Amino acid sequence: MVTETYYVPAISCGHCVMTIQRELKELEGVAEVKADEQTKRVTVTYDAPATSEKIAALMDEIGYPIAERVN
Numbered sequence: 433m434v435t436e437t438y439y440v441p442a443i444s445c446g447h448c449v450m451t452i453q454r455e456l457k458e459l460e461g462v463a464e465v466k467a468d469e470q471t472k473r474v475t476v477t478y479d480a481p482a483t484s485e486k487i488a489a490l491m492d493e494i495g496y497p498i499a500e501r502v503n
């Protein structure tokens with residue numbers, strides 16, 4: 433399992449948090465997702481077949497591009 437945290441500046445409210453958590457959990461291999469409205473950070477715990485590239489692609493697709501990996 434890998435845990436990574438990303439800075440996602442487009443997060444602006446609780447709906448964003450819910451959408452991101454729901455969509456990322458659909459990705460096969462993703463075990464846990466925590467999005468935070470205040471810090472605009474998303475922490476994802478995952479294993480294969482999920483990859484950071486697939487996570488980044490999905491975030492782009494749903495309108496919440498990752499600005500940078502912070503942890």
Ligand SMILES: [Cu+2]
Nearest residue numbers: 444445447448
């Ligand atoms: Cu929102």
